[in-house]
Amino acid sequence: DAGITQSPRHKVTETGTPVTLRCHQTENHRYMYWYRQDPGHGLRLIHYSYGVKDTDKGEVSDGYSVSRSKTEDFLLTLESATSSQTSVYFCAIGDRESSYNEQFFGPGTRLTVL
Amino acid sequence: DQQVKQNSPSLSVQEGRISILNCDYTNSMFDYFLWYKKYPAEGPTFLISISSIKDKNEDGRFTVFLNKSAKHLSLHIVPSQPGDSAVYFCAARRGDSNYQLIWGAGTKLIIKP
Numbered sequence: 001d002a003g004i005t006q007s008p009r010h011k012v013t014e015t016g017t018p019v020t021l022r023c024h025q026t027e028n029h030r031y032m033y034w035y036r037q038d039p040g041h042g043l044r045l046i047h048y049s050y051g052v053k054d055t056d057k058g059e060v061s062d063g064y065s066v067s068r069s070k071t072e073d074f075l076l077t078l079e080s081a082t083s084s085q086t087s088v089y090f091c092a093i094g095d096r097e098s099s100y101n102e103q104f105f106g107p108g109t110r111l112t113v114l
Numbered sequence: 115d116q117q118v119k120q121n122s123p124s125l126s127v128q129e130g131r132i133s134i135l136n137c138d139y140t141n142s143m144f145d146y147f148l149w150y151k152k153y154p155a156e157g158p159t160f161l162i163s164i165s166s167i168k169d170k171n172e173d174g175r176f177t178v179f180l181n182k183s184a185k186h187l188s189l190h191i192v193p194s195q196p197g198d199s200a201v202y203f204c205a206a207r208r209g210d211s212n213y214q215l216i217w218g219a220g221t222k223l224i225i226k227p
Contacts, residue, residue: 042120042217042219042220043205043215045214048214090157090158101207101213101215103160104160107156107157
C-alpha cells in the first residue's frame with residue numbers, strides 16, 4: 001500500500017468556519033491531488049500539486065485553496081465552509097511519468113458542514 | 115458535461131458468473147483509460163488500465179475492452195467472486211491537458227452467493 005494518510009478522518013463543522021484537511025505521504029511522489037466524491041458525480045479534481053509550492057486548479061476549485069510547503073504534505077483549506085462543501089475528500093499521489101498516470105489514494109476525510 | 119459516463123448505478127451478478135461493467139466517453143483526446151475499485155470507507159485502488167491504441171488488456175480475472183469507434187469500454191470479471199463486491203470507477207486520462215483523470219460516477223457491483 002502507498003503510504004498516504006489523511007487527517008482528520010471525520011469532521012463536522014459549521015457554515016462560515018475555516019477548515020483545513022491534511023494529506024501526508026511517505027512515498028516521495030511528485031504529484032499530489034485533492035478530489036471530492038459526491039453521489040452521482042464520481043471523483044472531481046479540486047486542486048493538484050506538481051512540486052513544492054507548485055499548484056494548479058482542477059475542475060471544482062472555487063471555495064478551496066491549497067498549499068504544499070514540503071514534498072510530503074498537501075493541505076486543502078476551505079476558507080469559509082458552506083453546506084455545498086459537505087462531501088468525502090480524497091487525497092491521491094502519483095507520478096505523471098508513469099505511463100498511464102496511476103494514482104494512489106488515501107482513506108478519505110468525511111466532512112459535514114452544518 | 116460528463117465526459118465519462120457510467121450509466122448503470124448498480125449491477126447484481128451471481129457468484130461464478132461474468133460481471134460486465136460499462137463506461138462511455140465523449141472526448142477523443144483521452145489516451146488512457148483506467149478502472150478503479152472502491153470498498154466502503156476506503157480510497158479507490160487501481161485495478162487495470164488500457165491505452166487508447168489497444169483494444170484489449172487482460173490481467174487475471176479482469177479484462178478491459180476498448181471500442182474507440184463507439185467511445186465505449188467495458189470491464190469483464192470472470193468468474194465473479196464475493197470479494198469483487200465494490201464500487202467500480204472508470205477514469206480517463208486527458209492526453210492534452212496535464213494528464214488529468216476524468217472520472218465516471220461509478221457502478222456498485224453486488225455479487226450474490
